[in-house]
Amino acid sequence: xxxxxxxxxxxxxxxxxxxxxxxxxxxxxxxxxxxWFRDHHIGKQPLQQVVMEPRTGxxxxxxxxxxxxxxxxxxxxxxxxxxxRVSWQINGEWQFEPDPSRCSEFEVRxxxxxxxxxxxxxxxxxFERHGxxxxxxxxxxxxxxxxxxxAFATATGPVxxxxx
Amino acid sequence: xxxxxxxxxxxMAIFERLADAGRPLAVVDxxxxxxxxxxxxxxxxxxxxxxxxxxxxxxxxxxxxQIEPQSLAELRDYFDRFWRDSLLAFKQAAESPEEPS
Numbered sequence: 001x002x003x004x005x006x007x008x009x010x011x012x013x014x015x016x017x018x019x020x021x022x023x024x025x026x027x028x029x030x031x032x033x034x035x036w037f038r039d040h041h042i043g044k045q046p047l048q049q050v051v052m053e054p055r056t057g058x059x060x061x062x063x064x065x066x067x068x069x070x071x072x073x074x075x076x077x078x079x080x081x082x083x084x085r086v087s088w089q090i091n092g093e094w095q096f097e098p099d100p101s102r103c104s105e106f107e108v109r110x111x112x113x114x115x116x117x118x119x120x121x122x123x124x125x126x127f128e129r130h131g132x133x134x135x136x137x138x139x140x141x142x143x144x145x146x147x148x149x150x151a152f153a154t155a156t157g158p159v160x161x162x163x164x
Numbered sequence: 165x166x167x168x169x170x171x172x173x174x175x176m177a178i179f180e181r182l183a184d185a186g187r188p189l190a191v192v193d194x195x196x197x198x199x200x201x202x203x204x205x206x207x208x209x210x211x212x213x214x215x216x217x218x219x220x221x222x223x224x225x226x227x228x229x230q231i232e233p234q235s236l237a238e239l240r241d242y243f244d245r246f247w248r249d250s251l252l253a254f255k256q257a258a259e260s261p262e263e264p265s
Binding site: 018019034035037106127 | 243244250251253255
């Protein structure tokens with residue numbers, strides 16, 4: 001845990017789904033391709049499928065229509081049907097960041113309110129860790145969160161002309 | 165070249181101090197308790213300002229510095245919206261009759 005982890009407040013959401021806890025967990029994880037917005041991806045090819053491998057250490061990745069794969073993160077904790085925690089290894093250039101210490105993460109927890117109703121609590125935290133990813137991204141990004149991450153990277157990086 | 169994961173720790177500390185303060189601070193206030201000179205603090209503030217993360221304003225015979233409120237809020241807001249919409253899509257998928265793929 002870094003002292004900087006609290007610089008940007010986590011994004012939190014909670015919702016109730018009218019299904020058993022096991023199903024809610026399965027649809028969120030193994031069924032992620034069913035609900036993921038098709039325009040939210042980073043690969044060069046159009047999105048064919050989003051896959052979360054159902055185990056700790058499993059990959060979260062996209063597969064393009066040409067079969068090419070592009071990683072998004074790793075399953076850090078796989079604890080069905082209670083919770084799943086995943087690293088968000090996408091940098092400000094919308095590319096995979098292999099170093100998890102430079103990445104944020106999200107956690108989803110599932111609580112049975114009844115046999116057919118589940119409360120889902122979502123948290124995405126540690127955004128500021130992306131900021132230290134390096135200065136080279138600064139000129140490469142043009143908008144969205146990338147520009148902000150780049151600004152943050154510039155501000156938090158060492159004083160030197162670093163090349164990625 | 166490997167960039168240190170947390171970047172420059174002094175600049176990070178300065179940024180944190182401004183974030184925690186929640187009000188404009190002068191260089192002398194920022195430097196207090198940090199093991200760096202005031203000119204060094206000023207240099208770090210300059211970088212933060214150029215990056216759009218910190219803004220300053222004149223006050224009497226000195227300048228006051230504070231976090232640019234929009235800089236971090238926009239990043240967070242992007243993900244707030246992104247996940248809110250995605251979780252609604254998840255809810256619809258979970259409650260629809262098809263089996264998860």
